[in-house]
Structures are given as structure tokens and as C-alpha cells.
Amino acid sequence: MNALPITQLLPALQQALTTANQLILQAPTGAGKSTALPLALLDWPEINGRILMLEPRRVAARSIAAYLARCRQQPLGQTIGYRVRGETQVSRNTRLEIITEGILTRMIQQDPTLDGVAMVIFDEIHERHLTTDLGLALALEVQTSVRDDLKILAMSATLQGLPLAQLMPDAITLSSEGRSFPVSVAYRAVPANVQARSALPAWLSHMGKSIVAMFAGSDDLPELTTMQRQGAMLAFLPGRAEIIKLQEYLTGRLPDDVQIYLMYGDLPAELQDAAIAPPITGKRKLVLSTNVAESSLTIEGITMVVDCGYRRQASFNPRTGVTRLGLKRISQASAQQRAGRAGRLAAGFCLRLWSQEEQGRLAAADEPEIQCGELLPAVLEAANWGVKSLSQLPLLTPANAANEAVAWELLQTLELVDRQHKLTAHGRAAYQFGAASPRLAHMLVKAQTRVAESSDKQLLGLACLLAALLEARSRGAGCDVLDKLPQLLRGPEAKQAKLWLRRCQLPEEPARYLHAANSQDVAWLLALAFPDRIARARGAAGFVLANGTGVVLEHDDALASAEWLVIADFQEQEGRSSGRAYLAAMLPAGLLDNELAFLTEWREDAAWDDNKGRFLAERQLCLGKLVLKRELLPQPDNALKRKALLTLIRQRGLGLLNMDDSVRQLQFRLRLAQSVDPIQFPDVSDAALLASLEQWLAPYLDDVSQLKQLATLDIYSLLLNRLPWQARQQLDEWLPTHWPMVTGTRAPIRYDENGRALLSVRLQEALGMSDSPRLLQGKLVITMELLSPAHRPLALTADLASFWQGSYTDVKKEMRGRYPKHLWPDDPANTLPTKYTKKKTEAKLS
Structure with missing residues (x-):
């Protein structure tokens, strides 16, 4: 141990602990940060309490704990022990616990003061597991709120791309050499x-x-x-x-x-x-x-x-x-x-x-x-901690917004949180189960409630078996969950099944509950955990889930001919629109009318019927995106018609509206203005308009009963009126629609999708201009389209000064013969502009 590079850093590290409670240690592979350092910490007076050292994997936690215990010449569970999921070797004498990342989160949730813990070490933090980020965030919350004496040490093989210094700006950063051979x-x-x-x-x-x-x-x-x-x-x-x-x-x-x-x-x-x-x-x-x-x-x-x-x-x-x-x-x-x-x-x-x-x-x-993983367990942890968004936690990296939104929505569907993202009583009970998936915890609590009402513990025992099977993610021939349940009688699956039965205070005899298992109970329990994965057959194409996703089974699978299924495990397939199911159960349709009726809801919907040329409205009984029953509504109200029109526009595009040239010009101008001031000027691109139809278009659709009426709406005015008066004035100043020429002509300016402003004017009216005009506070040079007396294009330039000195000579030679009555001066930059012939110009000057 004394030969490890980290030992050279130990005095500096011990000194740092006297002045700071947050430390960052960069130590490459072989430095001894996972071995020599924690052993040294055990003997330092600055650490008065237990030390928790997080390892990202169970095998590493067990291995390091066993090695350190041997170094102290003690059995595991004395001074040094470990905690991993489903396995613990600690005692009241344990001072150094090597734990996996999720264990820390659960410890903090159960005891937000981390009583008796002096230091938390995050090893290999560069691996950026979700549980690491969440555990560090909660530890920092504990430190800043109730435990300013708690010491946090973040250790990494590399700090490259790791924003630890930004998250912990007051931390002392130390670096160690590694010990490795070439x-x-x-x-x-x-x-x-x-x-x-x-x-x-x-x-x-x-x-x-x-x-x-x-x-x-x-x-x-x-x-x-x-x-x-x-x-x-x-x-x-x-x-x-x-x-x-x-x-x-x-x-x-x-x-x-x-x-x-x-x-x-x-x-x-x-x-x-x-x-x-x-x-x-x-x-x-x-x-x-x-x-x-x-x-x-x-x-x-x-x-x-x-x-x-x-x-x-x-x-x-x-x-x-x-x-x-x-x-x-x-x-x-x-x-x-x-x-x-x-x-x-x-x-x-x-x-x-x-x-x-x-x-x-x-x-x-x-x-x-x-940034890329499922956030459902992390969001449940956040709700139990009392925050309504992961952004309220001090995280190394912000969470993926779309993934987080889906997680909160599913927690609401499972009744674990309310609309304000506050944990419900049901959610608190589910959290206490400590299941890897909130889905399974929800299923177990629901089974407990039903058992309490009927005193039949068979259903709860079956729920425990299903939880063990699903956590094992067993895959093989066939999808039917009932056929796979016997796996729980042997191997690691049996151990997990007994653990769940013990938690639910049931006899640890999987066979007892397996023999009484039936398809109806299995389907009901799985539907509780996976309401979004209830699936209906759609012919040879397989099944479609309540969330709208398609799945397929092997054609010879016994469940392939079922009408309804619950898909407990499926995987997306590369290059295919439908996923492949691995675990499923047949769902008796009668459950949706009775025990699972609470998953359905009546909705009103309307759509435009091209064949009949009118709106058709329905009252639909829906399970997610699946429509179970339909009832015609004789007369849709305005809200339904608006919804139908907005859906139709999103399907067919903005071409249904009067998107004429004036609208396109406004879009081009606003895009340029937004590049300078994105706060004052909104995004009015086609994509943004389609995404915000409810805000800018929906209020003007009440009187629309025919599609052709959409083309009569003044879209230009609707978009322009979204701008406050000050913004409209600013837009006209920065990006006008016309340019005032010295001759009195208001030359039109056209904008294009490439961000170019094109001013078209007869060449004689541009005489005397030393350079091309500029817009947008000087950031945009106008491209000049110089026209002949007959308004035909002669030249296109964004550098008028260079044109006068160069290409103009050739234009002058050609045009003098064709238009002899008009001015073609030798010094155009210093000639007064005109919109008349030479004779008329001279007459006006005289």
C-alpha cells in the first residue's frame, strides 16, 4: 500500500479535510484511491463517524470490501463491510461501508440527516450512472441543509468533460499520479x-x-x-x-x-x-x-x-x-x-x-x-424527496426533458403522484417497497389492498412471483408469463421470489402460489403495472399498445392469436416500426369492462370527412390511444370543431391556410430579427406555427364550417398582430419592406429563405450610391438587383462599390446602344440619380 501513488497525496488530503467539506480527487487507474485512501481515512481523527464509499457495480463493491478487510486482517462485516442490492455484510462495528450507488439514495431517503455518517465518497464518478448523479445531488442537499459537517469526496479517473467544479465551486481539487506500466x-x-x-x-x-x-x-x-x-x-x-x-x-x-x-x-x-x-x-x-x-x-x-x-x-x-x-x-x-x-x-x-x-x-x-436513460425511478425518488422537478436538484447534468415528462405522466397514471407532482399516500406505500421499478411497486401495493379487502393472500403471493420474474428479465422461447413462472422454483429467481414474499410477510414457498396461478389474476396484476402496454390485435400486423406502439410476436407463439394481451417486456427492433414482445399474458376482454374499467375514459372527438364534406363527431371509450367503443354525436360544438381543424392542419400542413407571399415575407423578416433579438421576436417558422396553432389560430376558427373558409383567413394580420407595437416598430426599422431612393421611388425589398435581402431598382436610380445599403443595425448587406430601363435584370451585387469599378463597364458598353436615351455615365458613383431619360433629366436640372 505504501508504494501506491495516492500515499504521496494523503498529507495534503488530510489537511484539506480540516478546511473544506467538499473535495474533488483526480486519480488515474492504479493510484490506490479505492484501496489505500479509504484505509487511511479510517485512522484519521478528522473523520469521526462512518464512511460510505460508493462503487458503480456490485462485483466491485464486494471485491474491494473483501480486499480491504483482508488488509486489516479482519473478517468482512467488522470494521469494513458492504451493502449491495439483496446482500449485506455489516455490523454495528462497521466504520467503512462499500455500497452500490442506489443504496445511498435509499439511505438518505430513510434518514435525511445521515446520522452517524461522517463522509461519503463517490468513486469512479466519471461513469455517470443515473444513480450516481442522483446520489450526489441528494448528498449535497443534505450537506447544505442539515449536515454542514458532512464531508463529500468525489473521485474520478479523469475530470475531462465532468462539471464537478461548477457543481461544487468551493471544493478543493487534488490530483494524484497513477501507477501503471506502459x-x-x-x-x-x-x-x-x-x-x-x-x-x-x-x-x-x-x-x-x-x-x-x-x-x-x-x-x-x-x-x-x-x-x-x-x-x-x-x-x-x-x-x-x-x-x-x-x-x-x-x-x-x-x-x-x-x-x-x-x-x-x-x-x-x-x-x-x-x-x-x-x-x-x-x-x-x-x-x-x-x-x-x-x-x-x-x-x-x-x-x-x-x-x-x-x-x-x-x-x-x-x-x-x-x-x-x-x-x-x-x-x-x-x-x-x-x-x-x-x-x-x-x-x-x-x-x-x-x-x-x-x-x-x-x-x-x-x-x-x-440524458439518455429512463427516468421513472429517479423521478419517484425526487417526488419522495419533495421536489416537483429534477431541475430542483443540484445535478451534474440537466435531465432529458422529454424523458422526464414521460416519467411524471406515468407516475400520475399509476396514482403515485398527483398533478402537482406531489407523492400520494399510495405513492408513499409503493416507495417503501424498494422495488427497482415503480411499476412493480404499484402492482404490489394494489395487490396488498385487494388482499386486505378479501383476506385472500394468493393474489399477493402471485404479485411477488411476477415482480421477481420481471426483475429477472428472463427471455427465451415463448412469451407467456404463465409458462415462465416455474423458473421461480430454482436458481437466483427463486431467491428473489422468496425475498419479495418475505417483504410482504408471506410464507416463503413460491410453489404454493405458483400452483394456484391463473391467467385472469396474472393479466389483472400485469395490467396494473403496465396500463400503457395493454395491447389489442390488429390482424397479421401483430398488436398495438395503448401508447400507440406496435409489437409483434413470433408467428408460432401460443399468444399470437389472442385478441388482447398485456405486454410486460418488449424491445424495439433496429430498422423496424414494431417492437418484439418477450413477456406477455392473455387479457380477458371482460376485465376492461369490470376490474380494469378505471383505466378507460370517455372522450369526445371530431374529424373532417372529405367524402361528406362536413365534420363528424364521436363519443369514444378510450384506453390510451386505443378506441374501444364509438357513439356518434349529432352536432359537434365549436371546441370539437376547433380541435378537428387543428388536427387536420397538422396532418396536411399549412397549405390549407392563406400562406401567401406577404406571410412568407413576414416569416423571413421575423427570422432575421429573431437572430438578433430572440426574446422580442417570436419564432414563426412553419414548424413553430404548427406547434402553436392553439395560441395563434384556434381563437379565429369558431365560424369555420368548411375547409375553403380556412383560405380566407388573413394569416398575415394574425401573425403581425402577435407582435407588440414596439416590436412592430422595431421590425420596420431594422427590416423595412421598401427602401427610399433619392429619386423618390420606394424600391421594394424582398427577403428570402437564405436570409438575403434583395432590393430591385433601375440602375439609373442607384447612381451616386457609393456602396450597398445595410439593414438590421448594419449586420445585413442588401443585395442590389439593378434593372434596365425596361425593368429587366442587368446585375446582382452585394458590393455596389466594386460593381461600379468593375462589371459596370461591360454593362455600360452593352446598354448604351440599346437604351441611348438613358444615362450611362462614366463615373456612376458620383453622378446624380434619375428616373427619367437624359433629355428629361437635363430639362429638370436646367
Whole structure:
């Protein structure tokens, strides 16, 4: 420990803790920030209480805690312990707890004073998990409100692109050197002639061949030394599926002394520990891992890294309400972290399976999860904390507005918050369950309520089984949830099922509730959790969800012929408009008329019927975007007609209105004015007008009963009247419609979509002008369209002075013969302008 670089920084860090309660530490891989530092903190008098150190992954939390406990020569759970989801090893004597990020949020929510906690350490904060950002925000709230003595330490391998200093401007920032050995890097992109195998894509097949060649001693990589070949290899892949496929490919192809280990988040703890442990004597180790091994985790003996360059990124689609796991290129920061794993113990080697040119095009850092992920759990945490928007929390990065809006809307649908985003009594009960998904917590509370009314605990037990199954995200052949429930009798799913049964104070016997499970109860429970995913068949095209999304099942799936389903798990498909369902249950239609009737509502709607040439109005019973029943309304009111007209205009475009040249000119002028003063001048582009029809057009539609009447509306006046008097005056001053010539002519100015102002005038009337006029406070040069006496274009210029000195000579030669009665002076810039012939001009001058 004393040889780690962080030890050189410990005196400065200890001194900083006497004057500041916020610290930022930059320490590269191998510096000892996750090991030597927390051990030192245990012995400092400045830390009077427990220390919580956050790690982004469970395997890292367990590994670091076990290592530090060994360093103190104590069993886990004494001075040093850990907390991860579903597993805890702490005692009343524990002073240093290694915890995963979500645990801290729950601890703060349960005890907003963090009583007994002296310090919170955020390790590997650069990974930007949503739970990290939220945990840091709540910790800062606690510190600034009730615990000004609480110390917060944010640690990162890099501060590049991380706005910690802006979030914590008073923090003391310290930097440590890293301890790593040089890593030579080679690039080997997938050759053009590599073909995808039946089970492997081309890049994965290329990766498998490269690994075999490296262990076999191929001469294709001269940078790889013999000593490095004898060490262990860490291969980075995007996910579990690719790891399993590559393991199958490599089995039987590697030398006999190479043993394969796996490393991913859901792997049992004992197998993760085996992957981390030193290689068996006489054996070489190959670890196939996701990005869980990028940081905080030291795998013994690694001298070689093979990086596929891909990661699995979760991207939430607010339109469908589903998270897509897509294959994405890693960032440069991630590539650097991965390569560094080969240089922890000695000089290492990293093979990147892409080109060096592509390396330069990679993004500098990964996108924060708060910008691309689902925000439903975070929004429930915010509501429980008492804020009405994530923007009210001190976050490193603002949340994605669209994703947040969808999350609040769903919480309202689930009755967890009210319209003011305040947590309801039902929401408080659901939060106490601690479920990973608010959907499942809502389902469990509803099941509890029903059990309290009927004393039948079977339904609550079934809800626990469904929660365990859905959290496991089990996928395989067939979609029917009823067919998959038996999985809960064995393996990690059984452990999770028993945990839920224990929380609900039920006998921990999954089989008891499984045997009594029926399709009606399953459908009712799932519909509570996923009301937006109740689906109706639409023929051969599959199903359409209540949120409007299309989904398909395998054609031979037993549920493919059902009329109604509840889709508990589905995934968007690349390049396809419909997602694929993985977990579903058949929904008896009668439930929508009885137990689930509260999910439906009557709405009135109207639409224009082209065939009948009139409005048709209906009263519709709706489940989200699904219409269950229709009743004709004989006479739509004005509000319905307005709604129908606005919908029609959005569908067919602004061409239904009188968007004549005067309107277009106003749009062009306002766009130019907005570029200078976006506050005073509104956006009146076509897109903005379509988005704001309710504000500027709807009030004038009450008397419209035929489509042709739309074309009679004075759109120019409607838009112009939106401007206050001062703004209209400013617009005319900055961007007039005409330019006063010395001759008395008011020359028209036309504006175009390219931001150009074009002044058309006869050349003789522009005589004496030394340069082109300017508009918009001198920012816009008028383009002069100079015309012949017959009003035909002669020249187009935005630099009149250069025209007089250059091109005018050729124009003069040609035009003198054609228009001899008009002035064509040799010195146009110093000639008085005229709109008459030479003779008439001379007469007026005399």
C-alpha cells in the first residue's frame, strides 16, 4: 500500500479535510484511491463517524470490501463491510461501508440527516450512472441543509468533460499520479473478407480468431512479447449474449493451459470471485467481460487486453416508453480505461479491433445516463424527496426533458403522484417497497389492498412471483408469463421470489402460489403495472399498445392469436416500426369492462370527412390511444370543431391556410430579427406555427364550417398582430419592406429563405450610391438587383462599390446602344440619380 501513488497525496488530503467539506480527487487507474485512501481515512481523527464509499457495480463493491478487510486482517462485516442490492455484510462495528450507488439514495431517503455518517465518497464518478448523479445531488442537499459537517469526496479517473467544479465551486481539487506500466496498443480492424458465421457476427468472429492467435503465439503481432503471452488476458465485450457466444466459439480452439472465466453483472458471486482471483499455477487465464471490468476492479495477472470496441447502451424512447439496448461504439475515455487494465502489474499489450483512424472519430466521453436513460425511478425518488422537478436538484447534468415528462405522466397514471407532482399516500406505500421499478411497486401495493379487502393472500403471493420474474428479465422461447413462472422454483429467481414474499410477510414457498396461478389474476396484476402496454390485435400486423406502439410476436407463439394481451417486456427492433414482445399474458376482454374499467375514459372527438364534406363527431371509450367503443354525436360544438381543424392542419400542413407571399415575407423578416433579438421576436417558422396553432389560430376558427373558409383567413394580420407595437416598430426599422431612393421611388425589398435581402431598382436610380445599403443595425448587406430601363435584370451585387469599378463597364458598353436615351455615365458613383431619360433629366436640372 505504501508504494501506491495516492500515499504521496494523503498529507495534503488530510489537511484539506480540516478546511473544506467538499473535495474533488483526480486519480488515474492504479493510484490506490479505492484501496489505500479509504484505509487511511479510517485512522484519521478528522473523520469521526462512518464512511460510505460508493462503487458503480456490485462485483466491485464486494471485491474491494473483501480486499480491504483482508488488509486489516479482519473478517468482512467488522470494521469494513458492504451493502449491495439483496446482500449485506455489516455490523454495528462497521466504520467503512462499500455500497452500490442506489443504496445511498435509499439511505438518505430513510434518514435525511445521515446520522452517524461522517463522509461519503463517490468513486469512479466519471461513469455517470443515473444513480450516481442522483446520489450526489441528494448528498449535497443534505450537506447544505442539515449536515454542514458532512464531508463529500468525489473521485474520478479523469475530470475531462465532468462539471464537478461548477457543481461544487468551493471544493478543493487534488490530483494524484497513477501507477501503471506502459501499454502498447495495436489496431486490427475487421478485415473486409471476414464473413459472419451462423452464430457469430463478423466482428465477434474476428475477435475469436484474434484471441486464439494471441494465445497460440502468432507472429502477426510483433508488439506482443513472450512474457505478455504467458500472462492472463481480459477481453471486453458488450454483453452477456456475446460473452456466451464467444465462449462457445473458443471452447476447443485454445491451448489446453488456457482457462476461460466469465464476468458480467448477473453472474453469481462465486463465479465473479473466481474470475478476479489469481490464475491457477501452470494455467493461463482468459476473462471474457462486459465493461464491469473497466474500472474499480483489479483482475489478477492481466497482461493482455482485447477490446471489441463496443458497449451495450440503454437508450430510452419517450414515444414508446421502452428502453432499447443498442450496440454502440465506446468512447475514447472508455478505450483508454480498458487498455489501462493491461498495465496494472507490468508492461502490457492492448489489441483494439478497429482502425486507428476510427479511434480518432470516437466520442471523447460516454453520454451521461441522465440524458439518455429512463427516468421513472429517479423521478419517484425526487417526488419522495419533495421536489416537483429534477431541475430542483443540484445535478451534474440537466435531465432529458422529454424523458422526464414521460416519467411524471406515468407516475400520475399509476396514482403515485398527483398533478402537482406531489407523492400520494399510495405513492408513499409503493416507495417503501424498494422495488427497482415503480411499476412493480404499484402492482404490489394494489395487490396488498385487494388482499386486505378479501383476506385472500394468493393474489399477493402471485404479485411477488411476477415482480421477481420481471426483475429477472428472463427471455427465451415463448412469451407467456404463465409458462415462465416455474423458473421461480430454482436458481437466483427463486431467491428473489422468496425475498419479495418475505417483504410482504408471506410464507416463503413460491410453489404454493405458483400452483394456484391463473391467467385472469396474472393479466389483472400485469395490467396494473403496465396500463400503457395493454395491447389489442390488429390482424397479421401483430398488436398495438395503448401508447400507440406496435409489437409483434413470433408467428408460432401460443399468444399470437389472442385478441388482447398485456405486454410486460418488449424491445424495439433496429430498422423496424414494431417492437418484439418477450413477456406477455392473455387479457380477458371482460376485465376492461369490470376490474380494469378505471383505466378507460370517455372522450369526445371530431374529424373532417372529405367524402361528406362536413365534420363528424364521436363519443369514444378510450384506453390510451386505443378506441374501444364509438357513439356518434349529432352536432359537434365549436371546441370539437376547433380541435378537428387543428388536427387536420397538422396532418396536411399549412397549405390549407392563406400562406401567401406577404406571410412568407413576414416569416423571413421575423427570422432575421429573431437572430438578433430572440426574446422580442417570436419564432414563426412553419414548424413553430404548427406547434402553436392553439395560441395563434384556434381563437379565429369558431365560424369555420368548411375547409375553403380556412383560405380566407388573413394569416398575415394574425401573425403581425402577435407582435407588440414596439416590436412592430422595431421590425420596420431594422427590416423595412421598401427602401427610399433619392429619386423618390420606394424600391421594394424582398427577403428570402437564405436570409438575403434583395432590393430591385433601375440602375439609373442607384447612381451616386457609393456602396450597398445595410439593414438590421448594419449586420445585413442588401443585395442590389439593378434593372434596365425596361425593368429587366442587368446585375446582382452585394458590393455596389466594386460593381461600379468593375462589371459596370461591360454593362455600360452593352446598354448604351440599346437604351441611348438613358444615362450611362462614366463615373456612376458620383453622378446624380434619375428616373427619367437624359433629355428629361437635363430639362429638370436646367
